[in-house]
Amino acid sequence: MLIKLLRAHLGPYKKPIVLLVLLQLLQTCATLYLPSLNADIIDNGVVKGDAGYILEFGGLMIAVSVLQVLCNVGAVFYGARTASALGRDVRAAVFDRVQSFSARELGRFGAPSLITRTTNDVQQVQMLVLMSFTLMVSAPIMCIGGIIMALGQDVPLSAVLLAVVPVLGISVSLIVKRMRPLFRTMQERLDTVNRVLREQITGNRVIRAFVRDGYEEERFRGANTELTDVSVATGRLMALMFPTVMTVVNLSSVAVVWFGAHRIDSGGMQIGALTAFLAYLMQIVMAVMMATFMFMMVPRAEVCAERIEEVLGTDSSVVPPVSPVTELRRHGQLEVRGAEFRYPGAEEPVLRAVDLVARPGETTAIIGSTGSGKSTLLGLVPRLFDVTDGEVLVDGEDVRTLDPVLLAKTVSLVPQKPYLFSGTVATNLRYGNPDATDEELWHALEVAQAKEFVAGLEHGLEAPIAQGGTNVSGGQRQRLAIARTLVQRPEIYLFDDSFSALDYATDAALRAALARETAAATVVIVAQRVSTIRDADRILVLDEGRVVGSGTHHELMGGNETYREIVLSQLTEAEAA
Numbered sequence: 001m002l003i004k005l006l007r008a009h010l011g012p013y014k015k016p017i018v019l020l021v022l023l024q025l026l027q028t029c030a031t032l033y034l035p036s037l038n039a040d041i042i043d044n045g046v047v048k049g050d051a052g053y054i055l056e057f058g059g060l061m062i063a064v065s066v067l068q069v070l071c072n073v074g075a076v077f078y079g080a081r082t083a084s085a086l087g088r089d090v091r092a093a094v095f096d097r098v099q100s101f102s103a104r105e106l107g108r109f110g111a112p113s114l115i116t117r118t119t120n121d122v123q124q125v126q127m128l129v130l131m132s133f134t135l136m137v138s139a140p141i142m143c144i145g146g147i148i149m150a151l152g153q154d155v156p157l158s159a160v161l162l163a164v165v166p167v168l169g170i171s172v173s174l175i176v177k178r179m180r181p182l183f184r185t186m187q188e189r190l191d192t193v194n195r196v197l198r199e200q201i202t203g204n205r206v207i208r209a210f211v212r213d214g215y216e217e218e219r220f221r222g223a224n225t226e227l228t229d230v231s232v233a234t235g236r237l238m239a240l241m242f243p244t245v246m247t248v249v250n251l252s253s254v255a256v257v258w259f260g261a262h263r264i265d266s267g268g269m270q271i272g273a274l275t276a277f278l279a280y281l282m283q284i285v286m287a288v289m290m291a292t293f294m295f296m297m298v299p300r301a302e303v304c305a306e307r308i309e310e311v312l313g314t315d316s317s318v319v320p321p322v323s324p325v326t327e328l329r330r331h332g333q334l335e336v337r338g339a340e341f342r343y344p345g346a347e348e349p350v351l352r353a354v355d356l357v358a359r360p361g362e363t364t365a366i367i368g369s370t371g372s373g374k375s376t377l378l379g380l381v382p383r384l385f386d387v388t389d390g391e392v393l394v395d396g397e398d399v400r401t402l403d404p405v406l407l408a409k410t411v412s413l414v415p416q417k418p419y420l421f422s423g424t425v426a427t428n429l430r431y432g433n434p435d436a437t438d439e440e441l442w443h444a445l446e447v448a449q450a451k452e453f454v455a456g457l458e459h460g461l462e463a464p465i466a467q468g469g470t471n472v473s474g475g476q477r478q479r480l481a482i483a484r485t486l487v488q489r490p491e492i493y494l495f496d497d498s499f500s501a502l503d504y505a506t507d508a509a510l511r512a513a514l515a516r517e518t519a520a521a522t523v524v525i526v527a528q529r530v531s532t533i534r535d536a537d538r539i540l541v542l543d544e545g546r547v548v549g550s551g552t553h554h555e556l557m558g559g560n561e562t563y564r565e566i567v568l569s570q571l572t573e574a575e576a577a
């Protein structure tokens with residue numbers, strides 16, 4: 001998965017990658033060359049007292065060091081730039097995919113997990129790539145080159161390396177193997193902490209109202225402790241790595257000095273060669289350590305890459321049309337034919353054989369007990385999800401064949417729980433129509449009965465709105481959401497219980513203004529309140545996902561038992577007449 005992800009996203013950066021590999025190659029060669037030069041200076045300059053030799057080779061050492069530093073800076077620069085670009089691209093790819101998801105896929109992953117995947121998971125992959133750019137080239141060359149150079153200094157002493165390298169390799173891989181499952185658990189527990197935290201922040205008022213602070217604290221502490229436990233377990237393994245490596249290093253250094261001293265004593269080796277040998281031993285061990293460090297990151301990045309690929313590999317169940325219809329002939333006729341909808345995994349459909357025709361210039365209302373499928377039915381029109389059977393037509397065209405931009409322009413839904421974005425009143429109102437003038441915004445606010453309240457705000461249209469619209473009341477939020485839809489001027493308006501938070505007087509005033517404003521449009525209103533819909537041209541009665549009645553208020557009062565029951569639960573017989 002990691003390789004697949006990297007192959008897919010590193011493609012555009014071939015040039016900087018080749019450049020940084022070359023720079024790494026050069027700087028590693030320079031690093032390997034320095035101990036040999038040092039040995040030469042000791043054996044041929046210092047021991048023989050040749051100042052000219054020392055100066056000449058000392059100068060060369062400085063030149064090689066400068067080259068090494070420059071190459072290193074260049075490699076790190078290109079490495080960091082490419083890794084950051086990769087992170088940006090993967091984040092953008094995940095974001096694009098998530099944007100295409102329908103409510104079904106969003107529900108499957110959950111918002112907290114999608115956020116962790118887009119941020120933390122991508123960051124883990126990005127960090128591994130940065131480390132790899134720095135170490136992938138230099139570590140193996142340094143290790144193999146170090147062995148060759150050490151052999152060049154003294155062959156018998158190199159036997160020490162035969163023991164050191166495998167011992168180091170095996171002990172490190174044993175530790176890394178145990179880390180892998182822990183990393184997966186760590187990412188999952190991070191998801192859980194995010195989920196609990198998000199729920200507690202969004203449900204803060206309910207928690208306070210029910211005085212469940214203690215319970216919620218305990219729940220967070222549980223999730224937090226679980227994350228800490230797994231982090232500590234991986235931390236322990238990581239901590240074990242360095243003492244293990246250092247023990248091997250120190251023991252091998254002692255062995256090299258011990259055997260090297262004997263070789264010098266017997267005249268088989270020069271003192272400069274022993275210094276160089278020790279330096280190469282350090283370089284080899286450093287290379288193994290660096291590789292280890294990288295391998296430590298690989299399992300976590302692999303787990304993260306799998307989680308990212310899972311998102312990228314998930315297709316939206318609301319598929320955009322291959323050859324979309326980009327123009328509609330008539331203006332805003334909505335028709336639902338034999339619609340069935342079943343939520344994923346649900347045994348029973350929540351809508352069955354639903355038929356509905358809503359024409360321009362008419363108001364169609366949908367009423368029914370809670371859970372009867374009203375919101376689901378409205379959601380089928382802007383394709384929040386697609387019918388599992390039957391069809392939804394706008395101006396005679398199946399919504400599944402319509403260009404998504406055209407569909408969004410034609411149909412606008414005011415959801416049951418409207419959402420406002422952080423920004424100002426104006427930025428929210430212009431969400432569906434960025435070119436709307438201030439006059440248009442004020443007009444929409446007037447129709448939505450929100451003009452007075454916005455005019456009363458200190459900055460009027462420029463008054464700040466918090467994320468989710470939490471700094472305005474529920475009723476104000478509903479009215480701003482209605483105004484936002486009015487600014488967009490669609491041909492089909494869908495109001496999902498959008499007047500529920502308004503008092504009766506405001507509800508009536510709003511509907512009267514709305515009727516004038518949307519006189520030529522198709523309006524579908526879902527409501528629980530009979531007074532909101534009794535004047536509608538047609539009322540559809542839903543019961544357990546089926547249409548059990550259709551007609552005007554008077555027609556339904558005459559012959560539809562379900563409708564009569566709903567009406568008489570809210571009004572007296574005289575009021576309902």
Ligand SMILES: Nc1ncnc2c1ncn2[C@@H]1O[C@H](COP(=O)(O)OP(=O)(O)OP(=O)(O)O)[C@@H](O)[C@H]1O
Pocket residue numbers: 107343344346350368369370371372373374375376377416
């Ligand atoms: N995401 C979901 N997954 C599974 N089932 C769902 C989901 N959303 C809604 N349902 C079920 O679908 C049925 C219809 O829900 P819907 O929200 O359409 O009803 P409604 O008539 O709008 O209700 P209300 O008047 O309370 O808003 C309900 O029984 C509900 O349990």
